[in-house]
Amino acid sequence: MDPRIFRAIAIGAAALSFALAGSDAAAEPRHGIAMYGEPALPPDFVSLPYANPDAPKGGRIVVGEVGSFDSLNPHILKGVVPWQWRFLGYESLMGRSYDEPFTLYGLLAESIEVAEDRSWAEFTLREEAAFSDGTPVTIEDVMWSYETLGTEGHPRYLGTWNLVETMEQTGPRSVRFTFATDNRELALLIGMRPILKKAQWADKDFTRSGLDTIPIGTAPYVVSDYEAGRFVELSRNPDYWGSDLPFMRGQANLDTIRMEFYADAQVLFEAFKAGQITSIRETNAEKWATQYDFPAVRSGDIVKSEIPHERPTGMTGFVMNTRRSAFSDWRVRAAMIHAFNFEFINETLTGGRQPRITSYFSNSLLAMADGPADEGVRRLLQPHVDALVPGALDAYALPQGDGSAANRRNLRTAMRLMEEAGFTIEEGRMTTPSGEPFGFEILLPQSTPEAEVGTIVDLFLPALERMGIDVRVARVDRAQFEERTDAFDFDMTFYTRGLSLSPGNEQKLYWGSAAAEAQGSLNWMGVQSPAVDAMIDAILTSESRADFVTAAKALDRVLTTGRYVIPIYQFRESRIAHDANLHFPDDLPIYGDFINFHPDVWWYEPD
Template sequence: MTRTQIFRTIAILGAALGLGFGPHEAWAEPRHGIAMYGEPALPPDFEALPYANPEAPKGGRIVVGEVGSFDSLNPHVLKGSVPWQLRFLTYESLMGRSYDEPFTLYGLLAESIEVADDRSWTEFTLREEAAFSDGTPVTIEDVMWSYETLGTQGHPRYLGTWSQVESMEQTGPRSVRFTFNTENRELALLIGLRPILKKAQWDDKDITQSGLETIPIATAPYTVTDFEAGRFVELTRNPDYWGRDLPFMQGQANLDTIRMEFYADAQVLFEAFKAGQINSIRETNAETWETQYDFPAVRSGEVVKSEIPHKRPTGITGFVMNTRNPLFSDWRVREAMIQAFNFEFINETMTGGRQPRITSYFSNSQLGMTHDPAEGRVAQLLQPYADNLPPGTLEGYTLPEGDGSARNRQGLRAAMRLMEEAGYTIDQGRMLDPQGRPVSFEILLPTSTPEADVGTIVDLYLPALERMGIEVDVSRVDRAQFNRRTEAFDFDMTFYTRGLSLSPGNEQKLYWGAAAADTPGSMNWMGVQSPAVDAMIDTILTSESREDFTAATRALDRVLTAGRYVIPIYQWRESRIAHVKELHFPDRIPIYGDFINFHPDVWWWEDDG
């Protein structure tokens, strides 16, 4: 598997912040940074982020491949398909994030941040030297316009935070204060991470309808300098970038050129890498990594295979079931679909059994649930909702294990028992629902899915469903139609991935909050509407101790996992990146590993010859 779609969805996680734990201290004075709890790890006079190399040379280029196409260069609105990297490479916010701390921000466009002791408001002061790529200064008017416009007309990911802003007011020539209407400790940090655009550029334009005709002007080190619709986008480092001397930016934005080439499918992309048309590629299939990366350039040392570990949660990747469809509204049917999914056989076929399965949404981290009965604070948080929790939430839930054989008879027997309990019957080899109608559903896949083996996984899954008497139609549609349908929740089952961080917060409402279930464009594809889920998210947002935060996240993990909304596949405990030998990254790896702002932000080009 390539990681393009995973990183695209993980990219949405750019709004998902982290937690730096420690005792909370009240302060209301300008500071260089802010942590969710306690103090930032870096002092005011820090020289660089700990995982960046301030001695890295400038120059060179990175060329990466993407599967699919694009028809817009504006990542801030719902319309269009946009290269996911643009939101992070070509825009800046008031604060910047350190990926070596679970949830700490340092001043970027803002020289300081000030918060109330109860975090009911936060105030930022702009750096006097902050400027857009066209050389014009960033003003408080630009900041306030960006927040209000994105909060009211922008992509749905911006709307939730803006709805919790009671007021926004200019408090000085370069200062702006946000007062919140909700008790939510994360807001003081979240509000500092919105992209800042140039107001004057949009005075006579409708930002919601922009696509390829207008490239938004921003402040980042890179600007879009060339593109061909659906084919490539090229970014160039701005030699006059305003923030090149900031400590936060030392060792970052080292490459002169970042180019994204688009291909029809993952195999074509891989062949392009072997041919030298692109010079860096992520690989998510361990079997492919071991068996297909032995071409001449690797053997000669011209191409290097790098493995980069991380300590972040697995997130959830697999096949999501839409509970808006009456078929999947019953947990027993969803469990039957999981039982019928022969993971052990599929994993052996696809990866040689090298990749372990995702066991919960926050597995592989300290925030993950245990599979034993809930205890202590976790049980206490869940107890008020005990009567309506999915079976296994309190008692303990573990994904089924097959015997590794192709037929998976044990799993199919369990699946059929569950369907029978739910009122389904078999008549002449066909499964009928409680009303006597034949059972059928659609699996929706994009034709341009970067995960070349997703279609193969579906093919391996179909025989089990057929043996159950279920008729399944696999629909492959182009990326634009896939986006439209998933944004409208117009599917039964589809491939789904949500990256999660060590810092779950407000984004959890967009992922699986009840309000998001009926909001087109939200990431709550499964349609979760659970008072327990909402309550656990609220507790995460208002916790004032590490213990409560961790317990609430583990409790949330239990409700989601026992909800059986997704058929999980394998997890990735490290990133596998093959690249030309001239591309380098620092020895010090942040706790998030190869996350959104690692490749290519802290990479550099150096000819070892």
Template sequence: MYGEPALSAGFESLPYVNVDAPKGGRVVMGETGSFDSLNPHQAKGSTPWQLRFVAYESLMGRNWDEPFGLYGLIAETIETAPDRSWVEFTLRDGVTFSDGTPLTVEDVMWSYETLGTIGHPRYLGTWSKVAKMEQTGDRKIKFTFNTDNPELALLIGMRPILKKAQFADVPFDQAGISVIPITTAPYVIDSYEAGRYVSLKRNENYWGKDLPLRRGTNNADELRMEFYGDESVMFEAFKAGELNAFRESNGQKWDTVYDFPAVQRGDVVKSEIPHQRPSGITGLAMNIRKAPFDDWRVREAMMLAFNFEFINTALNGGKQQRITSYFSNSMLSMDHGPATGKVLDYLNKYQDALLPGAIDGYDLPVSDGSERNRSNLRKAAALLEEAGWTVGPNGQLTDAEGAPFSFDILLRQGSSEVQGISDIFIKHLESLGIKATVTVVDAAQYTQRTDAFDYDMTYYRRGVSLSPGNEQYLYWGSEAAGTQGSYNMIGIQSAAVDGLIGDILQAQSNDDFVAATKALDRVLTTGRYVIPFYEWNVSWIAHDKHLKYPSKLPIYGDWIDFMPDVWWWEE
């Protein structure tokens, strides 16, 4: 994106892989919930999240040891205009689908147009910025853009490629779970049972196994995902040996419950994998499309009522740090205190759209750690009164028309830890006269309701990278707020957010890019949209002793496809 790629021409492999890793073995991991689709590129259905990354390929591939540099995968060469107003890809010769048929330019062009028009909403924004897609040679495709957006030349190379002929008789957006997309990826779906498991097998005839991007990767013979009703059942399955890898998210559990016989014998190993990527945001998101969360004062009151210090001690032994902003734990994180320099210059462009704290400085409320949290609750009560809420004779908070302050927290089945957090939060809200409830639904209902923005508050987790760009429009852009199924679950419609995303995309230097992102981080954080939970700046993975990973870690650490991509099985 800026300057030269980290890896020079002719590189032999990614810098964090073991090029001598043996092939074989299996990785079996668990998931809570269920699934009713195997196509993550459709708008409908609930899909195992891993499929999007392990079962599909794109023209370009990532090096997770640099913020944003792309290298040829299906594409052999890339040419682009100095201003990146167009980009042209030359496909590698010999690329084949898993059924042995050759990939063609027609397949690629069909994939782009299909995903960009009737695919998942995540693809629609980039496609709308393509003025023209054309075949310019036997293996060449050129994209010309209709907007000044330098990142598009990179983003357009990251779309999954599908086989056109497979959908000749079945419309892409209507294909059910029995239609397993045929792709060029190293793994193919071998077997599955809806809602129970998915098994992928390594394609022995995979066309790209000797590419620099692929050496030392995709080592396991089988990747298997088992689905369970809740986290406790899944953990028992791991202890019993049904799973051979398990990611832990609770620091207290990591220190206390991993003492079962397999760990004591050394058959199960506990690995801690740090990273240098942003925290992203994890917590309870408020739907600001409707009252009462359309008022920032109410949202700040929720922040004050959420007693993180007490919850952290009760559920995690106080081990985990809190997320302090959307890009915390990275160089892109907002500086606490008044804005200065280029960050202030960017913010000043959008003064009319800023909330208190964006320029002067803002920190999340901190309690004294006691369960009562009196000081913060008094501040919350004052803000609620200022917003028009008063306590009635029965102790319940009501608005000017006498309607009670009540809302529901929507959770997916299996979210036991989040439900525990929510239960404590609800008790604290009761002292303010607020009636909150928790509704737990299965994965299909959860997807249906969140796609339709049918919730008051819900669990929310959004990872962000060291190279934020166009995807930020999908996460928090005004246009996405009204698009059902979009990632803007909160409903943010802010001129400051939209403008700063544009500033990030138009940055002419790394300094401008960092300053614009820090400014965006301030605006998102002071929006009081999500009540943040813990910051995971290290991954805790318990795994079979035969599963190994490289000693050199990428800056992104355990990110997206790190496991199982660069792991291997060693007898």
């Protein structure tokens, strides 16, 4: 047993009075919690603002996924799992509203109570909370889930668990977490861990489960059928415990959610045109404009919906692994960004319709500003000035090409940067400062949702060849791709990282120094920067919204000027083509088509 766990043998009046003594007396149970300020919804809210509480129940949706799967346990590192299963099959103590930057409302927990300084958080479990098999959820299940996920689960759970000093049962249905560090976000993060059934794992190894054991959860959907690598079908549990809960009104409306898996994006698209799937997201603006004119669209049986959002673009592109000598020098990474002819590639593939990502938090108020760093950002970055690369304090923007295939001006800049880094050309080949031929491998999965990724690489290669760089492209199956990226076994690879309006502790997993050598972490580029670490800490310790925004802008600036990723397209809206009988609410969340929107608040209703 983890030494941080203390079980109350008896909860009596003395213990209760102790819990209410001193500074704790100011704390009181609440229906929700916000990162800053108060939750927008009152205790008697009817539903989330972007859910339709009158939505009918019934019908089905069939979505397509590119790739395959070999596991239905989304809580461990091992295996490839359908990505949506983690969100559709499991619930946590608190649920998130995607119409607020970071606010949680009670889900499995009826209330949350926090210290004034947020040094601890206490949750009271709903008496009616139950697993999909009908058995009640207990505090023992909750505590076992936290300990197991925090010690044996996927790395995404480990960071928060390591910041918990104690976990203690404080009542028949309550548990308190006391934190080991000053971090305002922990009171929210600790409420967002999936709750699993302890008894299911009494004679099983949690870390080795795959398709043979599906973790039991409390959510509205259960796996009713599947075929390894081909499809997973989820059915709505008619006895779902939370169907009348205000947080869940207007959600989980569909009786059936089926996920079909295809070899590549083009096969998936053809399956959609043939009516085998009923909803598809399109990431290519040119294809959206020119290839969605087939009979079902013209007849109105298929509807094209565009759903805007206000969230950050995140980062999508080609990440360079700084653990490898090929990309340890920022000037080499900058040269790759100059050699990448975005304007020509964008015109070729999307007709110039798709704007480029300009920074990690672009398209939001958290994005780095144009020009030199402002006073607040500069003050945060100044102690780390010696570790910053050019542009962090001064103006920085991605290079602009002239739109031609030659891209001569940017290629000249790329060659100059390589020369400054000590590289030379010998007999037409780029050589390293030590005189070795310079080359690297671009690792790609054989199938990606973005069908044009391989084409983008093909359009990038001629520029690298003109620079005398020997580039190899390795296309591997999805399982091998995940295995290699988990082990950081790549030079450059395709990469996407979504970001929210409330960056917090997950930033350490994305690009914190401690995650750089932790296999399975999301720090694929291997960032080990004191400036990055300090900006993440500044985000986590901000006591006002203004300070938080300044810290996020500073982090965005350090990451962007670090030249770790060659950015490609940004998506300011989601493009979803779907069966006309599938509907979504008119009131959209600020996050738009994000987690817990499609298909969570959609419903089926024949026109």
